[in-house]
Amino acid sequence: MSAPVEAPLAANPVEAVLRSFRMPHIWCPGCGIGTTVNCFARALEQSKLNLDKVVVVSGIGCSGRVAGYLDLDSFHTTHGRAIPFATGMKIANPKLTVVVYSGDGDLVGIGGNHFIHAARRNLDLKVICINNFTYGMTGGQMGPTTPVSALSSTTPFGCFEPGFNLPHLAESAGAVYVARWTTYHVRQLAHTMGEMLRKNGFSFLEIISPCPTLYGQRNRLGDGLAMMKHFKQQSVLRHGAPTKEVGIELQGPIAVGKFVDIERPSFLDVMNEQLGRTLEAEYAGCVKDHVPD
Amino acid sequence: MKADPIGVLTGTHFFDGDHACCEGALAAGCRFAAGYPITPSTEIVERFAQRAPLVGGMFLQMEDELAASIAIQGAVWAGAKAFTVTSGPGFSLMMEHIGFAAMTETPCVIVNVQRGGPSTGLPTLPGQADMMQARWGSHGDYELIALAPSSPQECFDLTIHAFNLAEQYRVPVLVMMDECVGHMTEKVVIPPASEIEVAPRRYTRLPRGEYVPFHAGPDGVPEMVRAGEGYRIHVTGMTHDEQGFPAPTVEAQQKLVQRLVEKIRRNAEAIVRYEETGVEDAEVVVVAYGITARVARRAVELARQQGVRAGLLRPVVVWPFPENRIAELARRVRAFVVAEMNLGQIALEVERCSAGNAPTVLVPHGGGAVHHPEEILEVILAQARTEEVLR
Numbered sequence: 001m002s003a004p005v006e007a008p009l010a011a012n013p014v015e016a017v018l019r020s021f022r023m024p025h026i027w028c029p030g031c032g033i034g035t036t037v038n039c040f041a042r043a044l045e046q047s048k049l050n051l052d053k054v055v056v057v058s059g060i061g062c063s064g065r066v067a068g069y070l071d072l073d074s075f076h077t078t079h080g081r082a083i084p085f086a087t088g089m090k091i092a093n094p095k096l097t098v099v100v101y102s103g104d105g106d107l108v109g110i111g112g113n114h115f116i117h118a119a120r121r122n123l124d125l126k127v128i129c130i131n132n133f134t135y136g137m138t139g140g141q142m143g144p145t146t147p148v149s150a151l152s153s154t155t156p157f158g159c160f161e162p163g164f165n166l167p168h169l170a171e172s173a174g175a176v177y178v179a180r181w182t183t184y185h186v187r188q189l190a191h192t193m194g195e196m197l198r199k200n201g202f203s204f205l206e207i208i209s210p211c212p213t214l215y216g217q218r219n220r221l222g223d224g225l226a227m228m229k230h231f232k233q234q235s236v237l238r239h240g241a242p243t244k245e246v247g248i249e250l251q252g253p254i255a256v257g258k259f260v261d262i263e264r265p266s267f268l269d270v271m272n273e274q275l276g277r278t279l280e281a282e283y284a285g286c287v288k289d290h291v292p293d
Numbered sequence: 294m295k296a297d298p299i300g301v302l303t304g305t306h307f308f309d310g311d312h313a314c315c316e317g318a319l320a321a322g323c324r325f326a327a328g329y330p331i332t333p334s335t336e337i338v339e340r341f342a343q344r345a346p347l348v349g350g351m352f353l354q355m356e357d358e359l360a361a362s363i364a365i366q367g368a369v370w371a372g373a374k375a376f377t378v379t380s381g382p383g384f385s386l387m388m389e390h391i392g393f394a395a396m397t398e399t400p401c402v403i404v405n406v407q408r409g410g411p412s413t414g415l416p417t418l419p420g421q422a423d424m425m426q427a428r429w430g431s432h433g434d435y436e437l438i439a440l441a442p443s444s445p446q447e448c449f450d451l452t453i454h455a456f457n458l459a460e461q462y463r464v465p466v467l468v469m470m471d472e473c474v475g476h477m478t479e480k481v482v483i484p485p486a487s488e489i490e491v492a493p494r495r496y497t498r499l500p501r502g503e504y505v506p507f508h509a510g511p512d513g514v515p516e517m518v519r520a521g522e523g524y525r526i527h528v529t530g531m532t533h534d535e536q537g538f539p540a541p542t543v544e545a546q547q548k549l550v551q552r553l554v555e556k557i558r559r560n561a562e563a564i565v566r567y568e569e570t571g572v573e574d575a576e577v578v579v580v581a582y583g584i585t586a587r588v589a590r591r592a593v594e595l596a597r598q599q600g601v602r603a604g605l606l607r608p609v610v611v612w613p614f615p616e617n618r619i620a621e622l623a624r625r626v627r628a629f630v631v632a633e634m635n636l637g638q639i640a641l642e643v644e645r646c647s648a649g650n651a652p653t654v655l656v657p658h659g660g661g662a663v664h665h666p667e668e669i670l671e672v673i674l675a676q677a678r679t680e681e682v683l684r
Binding site for chain 1: 299324325327346347348349350351353355356357359360361363364365366367368369370371372373375389390393519520521522523524525526527528529530531538539
């Protein structure tokens, strides 16, 4: 009589893209960041890109820890400065696909100036912003996306300044690709991330994500699951919507979809064209020619 | 290895210090600069913007100094040699990223053409009051290297040296110029590329799997890789283990910070560089650097003419400080006279190193102009006389 054969455990389909040896991760139960990482890992797998040439750059905060869990060349930089670090990296070696993966406080609070200038330059960076409406790592303070009247540890009587409408900010500053989904929309997220990996220019994805531990609990939005259900109910699919109209209010509707997808010459295209035209044969090419493949 | 001839403008030139610094960077193999305009450093990047596209490099004007000082580090991890240049207020904004470079062992060069401060201070006039900020400005314990050129020729030579030291020790290296040195025009000789020694990046030859990104060799310096080569490294400003991953423990902190500090302290004798004039028989030694060393040299000459045995010690590398040499001299000289364009910074260091064996007398200057040689001379003479009375 032979021993019963155990069915092999199904392999995690995105295992190859993750640093499983770094698990368990630091994120709270019900947090949405891990969900987005799963979506991104799927997008990477499906992209057929040579992952040795894909770099992820994060700033500081809960979302800043994404870089450490992806099995890519990964850089966990300083608070707010992921974009300028990525800018130097992309220009010094344009053959790299450079993804900036960070949170709302990092990218548009302390790093807001870099965000708008990178969009203006239209350097080919893929910027993924986890928006949980709060500074999670430091204990749930109000931030640049906290909606009016929302409670936070530094707005104990309700927030009284309006939050940023991030898609509108990104488009106004010059982004060529702008989309928003929530962590409920896992297939759409992976699809959008895949489109961003192929897009040339400054592309921006806002992901509305639950922070049940701090933002959710304080504002009586329930646990992670309840917040996801809330995102599902409140989401309104609005592909191509004018970004001016997609601001988010506390408990209000969440416009999702791809708002902007246009063509505009990227920073490196314009630079190479202009220097080539002006300097002709004297133009020695940008830094890339001195970095071996 | 020798410099790539494409970046070397061999010949005899009439350059100001800012332009000479730019040519030094290009000769050293720097192909990426990022910066934000600030007087009196702008001429360096203006020249770089003009020259770089012809030699396979580029200048990127960033939105502020925070961005400039981290963009260069992104470029370094992509494989380029990179630098940024600034002055007082911009230097203050760069402090966090000096710490990031120290923590992540990112070889890079930051030039500070010092002006009068604090705050906006004297934008077009000289100062030397950022010397302690250079040493201690970023939070936490770390060590770095800082150089102080005192002529346009040295702006060229020491900028190359700065890039070489950055690669050798994987630290941020600061070139602490001052407005006078930056804007004075003198003869600058740029030798042929074959005579310029350039330190290559210390890339590993180990394959992925065997390579441990922050495991240091005997000199305390780990080997490096660049992004895009398949090593899938992680680089973080958090306290990290040898693999590069966050390790928020007492043990990891002690091990890492100790190594970051010791890789410079243990190699300090090899890094330290100073120039001495008339120190052999000196009873009074003047310590001065940058533009002030040139004024001090005149004061020393005048003192000699009056029969006082004065000498000049000019730190070329200011950090790490030539502490052994000062300690040695303290046991036999009557006094140190420190002339600097601030109200007492390097003087504190001389006082510390002399450990009570010889007095240190400061000749301060608030900035905006250089000392008069006579101001330094008076102090030299007073010290020589004081000692005689005591005897």
